[in-house]
Amino acid sequence: MSSRLLQHPQSLALLSLLAFSGLWHLLAILLHSNSLPSPLTVAAVLWQAILSGELPYHLGATLLRLIVSFTIAMLLGCAIGIALGRHKTLDGFFDNWLVIFLNIPALVTIILCYVWLGLEESAAILAVVINKLPNVIVTIREGTRSLNRDLQEMAQCYRFSRSKTLRHLIWPQLHPFVMAATRSGLALIWKIILVVELLGRSNGMGYQLHLFFQLFDVASLLAYTVAFITVIQLIEWLILKPIDRKALQWRR
């Protein structure tokens, strides 16, 4: 009975989550300190924050920034990545720029954007985009380099139009790379957004976390973290996984 339960992936996931919470709970009881509230306290705080509308407001602000900066970075990164993957000279020229941008610390870009553009929303978005863009470009460039030349010749011989080539030939081959850039992008971007908000915004998760830090309010801090992780997981389950399933059904 129990072994059959474990074979079910969903019940296994649930079990592992329960085990994690149990461990956390045990540790909280043992330490009996304000700096580690038990999961039950955190859940109560979370529920309060949702009811008061505070958490939805700040979470919404952060998610909006995430969506905008993610979309800009992905679109721009795909276009530049494809261009660099297809043209050797262009790639040779801009390769050094990429290395420079890849290695600028996120904090430096954020501070520079705020210094140059002021504590504006546009500066916040720009800082996030600049941080994410080189990663997308490098991943998509790799994908473009590995495009199948045989199929390209076939398309040329049968006079595929540009849009047809892009849609039926290039996009399906780039799909795994775009998904990789999306997944690593989501993880990276939301961490950067928190720093951006902490340094120069008056709403969003980062701003709130800063506030909780000053108040030593660990329970709220953890409650917000739980909320955010849940949202990111939902994006994975409800959006990314179904896209993958649909796009990869041709595989044996």
Place this chain on the structure above:
Amino acid sequence: MSALQIQIANKSFHNPQRQICTIRNLQLEVAANQFVCLVGPSGCGKTTLLNIVAGLDTQFAGKVSIANQERTPHIGYVFQNPRLLPWRTVRENIELVFDNRIATQLIDELLTSLQLTEVQHSYPERLSLGMQRRVAIIRAFAINPDILLMDEPFVSLDAPSARQIRNALRELWQQRPHTVLFVSHDLREAIALADRLIFLSASPMQIVADIAVNIAPQLRNDSNAIEAFRDHLLLDYPAINRLL
């Protein structure tokens, strides 16, 4: 006027050490709806020649003209590997070569005659290599090409499958004649299919012999007739032996 005229003064490949000349002074004219087999040793530049005709390779000195007054010529190309899009079904792969109006009825007929109707909604990777090759043949026929290029499309198939597809191709071509340039290194296959055999030498490629095949259509499946023709050919042109 011939359907296809090829004049290649020179085709070379550059590599760091030296320049390799693959084709020199090649002239070839193909009449409309003629089935021409190019036979020659591997590596002599047959695929290069097809790529030049297809317009995929433009780095050569010379000229290729395909006759068509009304539109830019359609070129059907059956490559050595099937080159189907694995993420599109068999039917989608065929339909993709049409610009606007998809010839649905023609596709249905071609699928029926090559026995692929049942798998038309499957993805290529779920089919055998022989089936994938047949899909590639349908794709090439479907656009009603002015010239049909085939680059050893039956290589690495087991003998019965190869024979089966060969017969199907011959039947298809008899129902819908097209100008065909077919590359092979198998002399029996070439005799079974072609109206005309062109023997090519190793690099730099030149035409060694140009021979008409006058076997009646009903004898094309008859291995004795093919064998007799082959024996005669090798007696009359001993030079061919060196090319096989």
